Amino acid sequence: MRAAVLLFPGLNREGDAMRALEQASGVKPTLVWHAEHDLPSGTDLVVVPGGFSYGDYLRCGAIAGRANIMHAVRAHAERGGLVLGICNGFQILCESGLLPGVLMRNKDLRFVCRMQHLRVERNDTPFTNRYSRQQIIKVCVAHGEGNYVADPETIARLEGEGRVAFRYSDANGELGGEANCNGSINDIAGVYSERMNVLGMMPHSENLIDPMMGGIDGRGLFESLVHAPARAA
């Protein structure tokens, strides 16, 4: 699997994403500067990592979502190529139009960094084939604006088409209440594009890949991608 990790000024989890990708695939991903016009040839997977692109002084991800390189990312996705956006990357994918909805301020208006359980909604996607359906995994969150919001029609469509990737839950898989760390509608922690080849998610699976750092439940995401059939034309 050839992965390209995008670097916008202000992102800061690119190293964490690259470490997780390399651990799963044995191949060092390529770091791609935001001002580039093209992805490296043969790219299977584009990862937009977390951070604070352009300081997030405007709406989160708004400037990066309109950067040069995003035209190439859109074309890659249209060809069926895989795209993964994590945290700020999710916000950037929403701003770029690759995913529906928007990430608002957390319900209690504070940044939250904590361990977080997720329920894996389905395991027949390129991103989750190493998990089991409805598996409860422990990863972490670190964001101030992760409250997923979309209009009722969009939410109904996402739910109807099975496009919710992960939901916030407690350790027993119970949804709602304190388990929902940011107030997202329907506890949504990540969503797929219509063709299931683009995933945006707020939690940081890339920080849970080592038993010493609290667990390895995050590895499944990257290992799934390594084993996904390459679909980019």
Place this chain on the structure above:
Amino acid sequence: MLRKEPDITPALVAEHGLKPDEYARILALIGRTPTFTELGIFSAMWNEHCSYKSSRLHLRKLPTKAPWVIQGPGENAGVIDIGDGLACVFKMESHNHPSFIEPYQGAATGVGGILRDVFTMGARPVACLNLLRFGSPEHAKTRHLVSGVVAGIGGYGNSFGVPTVGGSVNFHTRYDGNILVNAMAVGIARTDEIFYAKATGIGRPIVYLGSKTGRDGIHGATMASAAFEANAEEKRPTVQVGDPFSEKLLLEASLEIMAKGCVVAIQDMGAAGLTSSAVEMGAKGDLGVELDLDKVPCREPGMTAYEMMLSESQERMLMVLWPEKEAEAEAIFRKWGLDFAVIGKTTDTLRFVVKHQGETKVDLPIKELGDEAPLYDRPHVSTPQQAVLAASSVNPPVSTATALLQLIGSPDMCSKRWVWEQYDHLILGNTVQRPGGDAAVIRIGDGPKGLALCTDVTQRYCEADPVQGGRQAVAEAWRNITATGATPLALTDNLNFGNPERPEIMGQFVDCLRGIGEAASALDFPIVSGNVSLYNETQGRGILPTPSIGGVGLIDDVAKSVGVAFARDGDAIILVGDTSGWLGQSMYLWQVCGREEGAPPPVDLVAERRNGDSVRALILSGHVNACHDLSDGGLAIALAEMAMAGCIGAAIDPAPAAVPAHAYWFGEDQARYILASAPQDAQDILDALAKAGAPAVRIGTTGGDSLQLGADAPISIAELASSHEGWLPKFMRGETTI
């Protein structure tokens, strides 16, 4: 059109915080009346914050050397050797006054400033910590200040992309009008790629990098060197505004040009901005400096020389570059979208010359600006010794269980989860021991080595007995690091005190420093960097003396580190160290009995060393499953914390007959630890401790879902956790005051 500069009058001199005798010193030094800009420069260089004029004499006595110390105090940050060609670069610094006036920006720029100190030396920051002291929870401003400071620290560190892994938060009415915000940053560099402020070579370009200069923060350092009056809020315009995005770019660009070999010398623009950084680079290199302010990138037109020289706009750097590398460095900075301007050159004149719009605004002897700063041996008197409070003279007002629940949910002892969940403590993926334990442990790169990091001080001990308080602050940091299995290597200090012109405050300073020095020597824990914050006084009332200690330790394999959480049912619980039941100045006495009195626990440095070294050896041998040092709240609190962290209870033997029960459970004798180990290893551990001369006794066994202290009724972990986790969120929601 040039504005007319004000005439130099005694009133203007006084406004600049310069005393008449200090002004006379300036006249004698330069032989003429200073220009307005020069007066500003003297004010910036000779205030307490920049010149350490009240503290220098005493700071010199601190132990600062060890074979592993690469750079002690005097540079941007301290540097220690951690093996494998790597160095750890770290420092702690205060942003107390700005944070009281404007909590979010004050705290944010405090973090920004200390991060810059670390990466200026060529180190990539890998962790931040902090030490916060707020006023009484009942004080009307406390909630607002906690909210703003925590959000500001998080806002800066999270965006910059460094994990905030540890800290300390306490409340006391003596901080009502003067909170403390001490921020610590830790970075990793290659030992052969450390950069210093010392300029070399004549005629080399001096380059300005980073954000543009604005009118913010003018005289910030002077403000930080004066006591607050009732109108403190009116000083808001002297607080700078932070931009973590620019700082992140500055970090990446700076490390990139360092790696490309472009940099001769580098100094960040912190307190006193362009003035301090330029003078320091020249003075350290025995060179003159000439600046042309027409070249300085400015945020707004019409800025005067005075304003540019004193601005404390953030996210700026000054460098001397190798002339042949100038173009390469500029291209790197442009790529990151940062300003890059050659604004001057080094000279052989030993003069600090500043030109603006064709006029020479400043022409001063560069070395004397720093070297000839006033130095005061201020009169000091020691705090009177307090009587030792006999444990038997303290009647327990409530049962042990009630006292434990009350203490564990008190403002100082409660969980600070509400605070540290707002800090990204997991970014970089190297956080092994997270906030909430003794010391944080982070892995260095891909390991296996790691750093143990903590911040500590017990201000009520320092108030009651500055020498013992100073010793205890160092000993506790050393203990916290030891309790993870790491070897303490060096510390940074942040000395927060009141007005040094009062002999009793100066006495606290001198005596705390004596205690710090004694402990640092005895424990081989040298001071490699630090910061002094005096004049922490509002309307004549000083803060509690608060010499914050930031400790750094090293562990060869992070897999060998242990945390505070009980790990398994049926483990033996061993108490290391002597327990006399010392209640003077204890948390129990304050929070449960409502008394703040008595002598604090004495710190026996020989016992500290012996007990700590023995405990560390046992941890590294792999036979210890959990370890916690004993401090505030004593044995009962430590046991409760270990039980809550692991969700495993414990049954503990009754207090020995020789010690009153409440003093046994809550006394704060020093040099103590709790270990948990497999029962079959317990005797070997006790034997090893006995052989080393460290007092130790098995006091109980882990298991169940409640904590049973002697014959008292068991307290469920759920009940403990509810009290422990409850107070701070409730307080911040405005549902409770105490």
